Amino acid sequence: xxxxxxxxxxxxxxxxxxxxxxxxxxxxxxxxxxxxxxxxxxxxxxxxxxxxxxxxxxxxxxxxxxxxxxxxxxxxxxxxxxxxxxxxxxxxxxxxxxxxxxxxxxxxxxxxxxxxxxxxxxxxxxxxxxxxxxxxxxxxxxxxxxxxxxxxxxxxxxxxxxxxxxxxxxxxxxxxxxxxxxxxxxxxxxxxxxxxxxxxxxxxxxxxxxxxxxxxxxxxxxxxx
Numbered sequence: 001x002x003x004x005x006x007x008x009x010x011x012x013x014x015x016x017x018x019x020x021x022x023x024x025x026x027x028x029x030x031x032x033x034x035x036x037x038x039x040x041x042x043x044x045x046x047x048x049x050x051x052x053x054x055x056x057x058x059x060x061x062x063x064x065x066x067x068x069x070x071x072x073x074x075x076x077x078x079x080x081x082x083x084x085x086x087x088x089x090x091x092x093x094x095x096x097x098x099x100x101x102x103x104x105x106x107x108x109x110x111x112x113x114x115x116x117x118x119x120x121x122x123x124x125x126x127x128x129x130x131x132x133x134x135x136x137x138x139x140x141x142x143x144x145x146x147x148x149x150x151x152x153x154x155x156x157x158x159x160x161x162x163x164x165x166x167x168x169x170x171x172x173x174x175x176x177x178x179x180x181x182x183x184x185x186x187x188x189x190x191x192x193x194x195x196x197x198x199x200x201x202x203x204x205x206x207x208x209x210x211x212x213x214x215x216x217x218x219x220x221x222x223x224x225x
Contacts, residue, residue, distance in 0.1 A: 005195040005215045010038045012194055012218060013095050013124055018045040020120055020189070020220055026090035029114065031056045031078055032097035036066040042093070043069070054089075056082075079103045082110045089114050095124045096216075099145070099168045108184045112223055121186060121221045129173045131213035132197045145171045174212035177219060186221030193217050 021028070024047060030039050033055035043050045050070030057066060058075045066073045076083060079102055092111045101107050111121050126145040127133070133143035142154035147168045172180065174193050181188055193214030196204040208214040 005197065008195045008201070009096070009124065009216045010041070012216075013038065013093070013122065014041045014045050016122055016190070016218065016220060017042045017091075017093065020122070021046045021048060021091055023090055024048055025052070027052055027054070027088065028091045028093065029054045029056070029084070029089045030071075030093040030095075031111075032094070032100070033057045033062065033066055033071070033073075034059070035062050036069050036071060038095065039066075039071065039093075040069050043071075054084075078107055078110075082114055084114045086113055087116045087119075090116055090119050092119070092121045094121065096126065098123065099125050099171050102169050104170045104180070105184070108180070108186075112184060112186070115223045117223065117225070119223045120189070121219075121223070123177075123181065123219045123221065125177065125217050126168065126171060127174060127193055127212070127214055127217045128171045128176075129212060130193070130196070130215045131211075132215070134213075143171075172217065174217045177217050181219055181221050185224045187224050188219060189222055190218065190220040 026048060028048065030053060033039050034057065039053060039055065043053060054072045055066050056074055056076065056078065057063065063073050074083065078097065092115060094111065098104055098107060115121065128143065128145055133145060136143055144155060145168055178188060178191055193208050193212045193216065195215040196207060196213055197215060
């Protein structure tokens, strides 16, 4: 059910990168790169050399795949200090990663530290108050975005075995994420929520323009002094 929303999220993040990454010689950091498929699409869309991209990925299964794409790869815990110098990157991409972290303030402070003056952060995460989550909570079910156990408990959809997407620690609403971004001295250039489960794309887009009902939250923030 969520594959469609994930694909739409990847499409939109690629679109945002193509729109905002103007400098073809820029240095870009992607945190939590996974299998690199999305980042490879971004590199092709922006026409930026893959050698200009740096990845953070702890899962060693993906290291060779990312290197084969031409990306530089480091593996470290994003809850700790980033091993990069101040003002190292023009752009930082943080797609579907902040919800997995304990220390969200530290995470965004580190992004701000390693960004060059006026550098951009593209931040995307799951939306705590998406319309489907509100409906679930109305009837006493857990929102899909929250994972308090490795087992699937309290959710509307029951499956056998462990929760395959266990790991969300810090889930924001759209309004909260906007405030959080501003508190950490980023000017918001774009804010939106995106994709509503089961609705046609056009209708989903229209509703998300008015209400914060989308499955994902996307923010483009500019580093301020």
